[in-house]
Each structure stands twice: as C-alpha cells, then as structure tokens.
Amino acid sequence: MAAGTVSLRYFVLGLLAQEPMSGYDIKRFLKGLNWLIGSPSGGSLYPILRALLQEDLVTVEVIPGLDKPPKKIYTITEAGRQALHTWIEQPVAPGAPLKAFVMRLLLAGSHPHTRFIANLQQRRAQVGAHYEALEQAFEARAVRTDSGVPLALDYGLALATAELAWLDLTLDRLSGTDST
Amino acid sequence: MAAGTVSLRYFVLGLLAQEPMSGYDIKRFLKGLNWLIGSPSGGSLYPILRALLQEDLVTVEVIPGLDKPPKKIYTITEAGRQALHTWIEQPVAPGAPLKAFVMRLLLAGSHPHTRFIANLQQRRAQVGAHYEALEQAFEARAVRTDSGVPLALDYGLALATAELAWLDLTLDRLSGTDST
DNA sequence: ACACTCATGTAAGCTGTTACATGATTAA
C-alpha cells in the first residue's frame, strides 16, 4: 500500500460491516463527523460501491422509495468480511495520513478486541519510533536556530508526545476491560 | 485549493527562497527530516522544478560536476518570491493534511515575522473550531458507547488539545521576541 | 561482479477531487 493512501475502499466496507447502508447514508454518517475525517465525494464513493459489488464483497437491495428516489442498500457478504479481516491484519503504512488511523478507530467495533489491541500497539510502536527520530534530529542540529526546522521539530514532538500519552492511556483502559 | 492537497509546488519554491538548490539537494534535505513530512518522489519533484522554470519563478544554473553528473541549481526569481508571498497570504484549507501546516512551519524563515504570526493565529482558530465541533459531537452521542465513534472522538480531542496548547505557547513566545 | 550513491528524467497508474447531469420532493 502506498504511503499516502487511505483506502477508502476498505473503510467503506468496514462501515457496511457494522450495518447495511446506502451510499447516501454513508455520506451523511461521515458528514456528521466531518471534522474527524471528512466525508468522501460522490465521485469516489459511488464507484467504490459498484466495484465492491462486482467483486461480490457486498450485495445490493434496491428499495423503491415511497415519494422518494429509490435507495440502494448495500450489505456485506461473507467474502467481504473476510477481505476486511485480512485488510485489518496488515499494519497501517508508516507515514500514512492521520485519517488512516482514525478510520481504524472508527471501525473498532467491527473487529475483535484482541485484534484491535494489536492495532493500537502497532501504532504505539510507530509513533514511538517517530518520536525518537525527531528527538535525535533535534539534538543533531541544536545550534542552528535559523529556518523553521527547529520549530517544526518542536511541533512534531509535541503532537507525538500527546499521541503516545493517549495510546498508553487507552491501552491501559482496554487491557483492564474484558468485552468481546 | 482542494481540501486534501498539500501544494508541493509552493513548498519547493519556499525552500528555494531560503537557499538555491538542485532537485537532488531538496530530496536529500527532506529525506533528512523524513518523519516530519516525507520527501517527494522524483516523479513529482523534477516536473515541478521544470514547471517553475517555465513560469520564470526560478532560474537554473547548470554546474558540470567534476567526476560527477552535472547539477542543476535552481534559484528563485523576484517573480517567484512574489508568487510565494501571495500563496502564503491565503490560509491553509481547513481539513488539509497535517503536512500542509508543517510545511508552513518549515518555511517560517522565508516569510516575515508578522505574517507568520498571522498564520499561527489562523491555525489556532481552525483547530479551535475543530475542537469545539468534536466536543459538541461528544456530548450529542454520550450514551452510545458501541462502535468506535466515541474512541475516535476522544483521540481527536486529545490531539486537538495538545495542538492548541502548543500554538498558544508558541504564539506567546513569539510575541515576546522581536526578531525580523 | 554486484550494488549503492549521485543526478536527472519519463510513463503509467492510483486515489481522490470538483463539476456536472438527472429528477423528484419539500421549504423560504
């Protein structure tokens, strides 16, 4: 998977795994949490749904709306669940946009508890590595205060620190719990 | 400017504003801070340089390397500085990837102090709005604990909080200082 | 002999966007 990619395709599949929906429903749902990841444009969403259908990862049921345009409700198939599962197995590409991880969080309900913990731990490792690299860079060029580099490093460190804290806290909370 | 875009084009121009470089130099420089924004592929970088050249935003000087392949050193022109300036004026698109803001930070040296402060304030406003939206969403669905939504919201809030803190602190520090 | 750094570049492809088209229903 390319570094800058977010795989809307599997995210959509993951949403359908939680509950059957139409394309429009998905857009509305994501628009409702717009500040988190933003909702995909129709220009990408509808083609994705059609592709999923062609690969038998989902099925459609056309509901002729009363006094409304007809809806196409998509439901995930067993093959779809399997594809989703193997996708979740593989780690988020390092350097992937934040969105990619937030999507994993949003899908948390649809994969088993232990798998999700593993995802968090893997993220912790990545952010940890990121943090150390930043720190090293900071020391390496400690003298040169011109250019925005130190500022950007400081910013990166601040965000990485916060994320590490959140991950540790969340992992702690989840380890105590014993849900599904 | 589209929401998901990062405008490598102007970032490159900004780097050249700090110091004349070749395409390869840029790649090396950015590879050195790889964990911050990643370095662009040759497939995007070299075409960008050529486009900048064609628009007279930069000039080239070919340095025939001794025992090495020749280098093409690009230098920003006055028109280039102006284009860069008008680009920096306009705000980062809300919902743009983190990269976009980090790039602004890296270029901090190449734009005037007051302009940079304005950029930070503008970012503060955006993240502030983001934060409030998340908080509202949190309250709105406080009851439903199934699905990953509350977790994702919590994550978003944690990161937004940290960023706000960093922005406030940095703005405070910069307001006190009186450099160029 | 093989691979890696220096240095530039092209071609093809992926992922996503905006802008548009359609058509019916409801609210200002």
Place this chain on the structure above:
DNA sequence: TTAATCATGTAACAGCTTACATGAGTGT
C-alpha cells in the same frame, strides 16, 4: 421562484506514487 434535501451517477482532471531508464563513479 428559488433553493435545498434526497439519491445516484459520469467525466475530467489534479496530485501524487511506483517503476523504469540512463549513465558515471565508488565501494565490497
């Protein structure tokens, strides 16, 4: 009447990426 919501879809293009091509020098 104008616009907005519901609901789906197409076409064009932007912005990147990977993979490849070239060619010399340097290290193992």
